[in-house]
Amino acid sequence: AKEAGRNRFSWFDPDMARALHARHELETALRAAIPAGQIVPHFEQQMDLNTGQLLGFEVLARWNHPLHGQISPDRFIPIAEQTGMIADLSQTLMRQAFLAARDWDPALTISINVSAVQLRDAWLPQKIIKLLLETGFPAHRLEIEITERALFENLALAQSIIGSLKNQGISVALDDFGTGYSSLGHLRAMPFDRIKIERSFVQVIAEDQDSAALVGAVASVGASLNLPVTAEGIEDLATEARMRALGCARGQGYLYGRPADAANTRRLLAERRLL
Numbered sequence: 001a002k003e004a005g006r007n008r009f010s011w012f013d014p015d016m017a018r019a020l021h022a023r024h025e026l027e028t029a030l031r032a033a034i035p036a037g038q039i040v041p042h043f044e045q046q047m048d049l050n051t052g053q054l055l056g057f058e059v060l061a062r063w064n065h066p067l068h069g070q071i072s073p074d075r076f077i078p079i080a081e082q083t084g085m086i087a088d089l090s091q092t093l094m095r096q097a098f099l100a101a102r103d104w105d106p107a108l109t110i111s112i113n114v115s116a117v118q119l120r121d122a123w124l125p126q127k128i129i130k131l132l133l134e135t136g137f138p139a140h141r142l143e144i145e146i147t148e149r150a151l152f153e154n155l156a157l158a159q160s161i162i163g164s165l166k167n168q169g170i171s172v173a174l175d176d177f178g179t180g181y182s183s184l185g186h187l188r189a190m191p192f193d194r195i196k197i198e199r200s201f202v203q204v205i206a207e208d209q210d211s212a213a214l215v216g217a218v219a220s221v222g223a224s225l226n227l228p229v230t231a232e233g234i235e236d237l238a239t240e241a242r243m244r245a246l247g248c249a250r251g252q253g254y255l256y257g258r259p260a261d262a263a264n265t266r267r268l269l270a271e272r273r274l275l
């Protein structure tokens with residue numbers, strides 16, 4: 001009887017009510033945060049694993065909340081996706097990233113994540129082109145990262161969006177490879193410029209035979225399709241060496257530094273004479 005009572009009134013669960021309230025508060029705050037400029041880009045270095053050269057940066061969203069400090073994208077990106085705010089959020093992030101990066105060494109690229117929700121919008125390529133024109137950032141220095149999962153929600157539309165981006169000179173990377181269901185056929189049908197291996201595989205290759213085999217397989221798939229492979233989440237030199245040995249041409253991760261805001265990234269580039 002007690003169980004039944006609990007179930008019947010489970011929607012009155014105070015923990016659940018608190019969670020719903022917290023989520024609602026976060027959503028309301030996010031709605032205000034986007035126009036207030038609290039969502040800012042941080043930049044994570046992407047390296048050539050063979051030469052040690054800095055090639056560019058991945059743009060990662062950060063929410064600088066006036067009371068709660070920095071909020072992780074894992075907490076607010078899903079809310080932005082579910083509420084349709086992701087388009088505006090992405091727009092403000094891209095604009096800031098393009099404005100910051102257009103003054104850097106012109107050889108440096110930036111990679112930006114685009115979510116599944118955005119891939120449902122046939123106008124996405126035009127929106128990105130418009131931002132590039134407005135900010136004066138060249139298309140050939142931009143790469144869009146699309147996750148495997150996002151791709152398969154609507155294969156045909158995704159394919160046409162990727163085609164338009166590529167026609168404009170924008171590169172497209174397949175992100176979080178290994179977590180979804182891509183087949184070789186899919187990979188061949190989509191004109192990707194690179195594959196990125198999800199960090200959970202990269203970080204356990206030393207201990208876990210299966211991950212090592214998977215990373216090796218992805219690297220050889222990349223090689224056979226002529227696609228360079230980027231390893232995410234490299235935290236130490238041993239992992240870097242292993243990924244290099246497996247044929248990954250590029251890498252990123254905390255080994256090279258934490259993602260930094262535009263001002264600190266500028267400082268870093270000035271020190272390396274890359275402005």
Ligand code: C2E
Nearest residue numbers: 060061072073074077113114115233234235252253254255
């Ligand atoms: P992701 O695209 O896989 O981005 C890489 C994540 O790994 C970032 O987390 C980065 O800070 C973290 N990372 C990088 N190197 C290391 C490392 O060596 N060790 C560890 N432990 N972590 C590392 P972050 O910034 O928290 O972003 C989480 C996810 O949120 C991203 O995963 C991406 O899926 C999403 N995200 C971030 N910014 C955006 C955005 O602007 N738009 C969209 N749609 N998604 C975004």
Ligand code: CA
Nearest residue numbers: 058113145175
């Ligand atoms: Ca990414």
Ligand code: CA
Nearest residue numbers: 176198199232
């Ligand atoms: Ca990842």
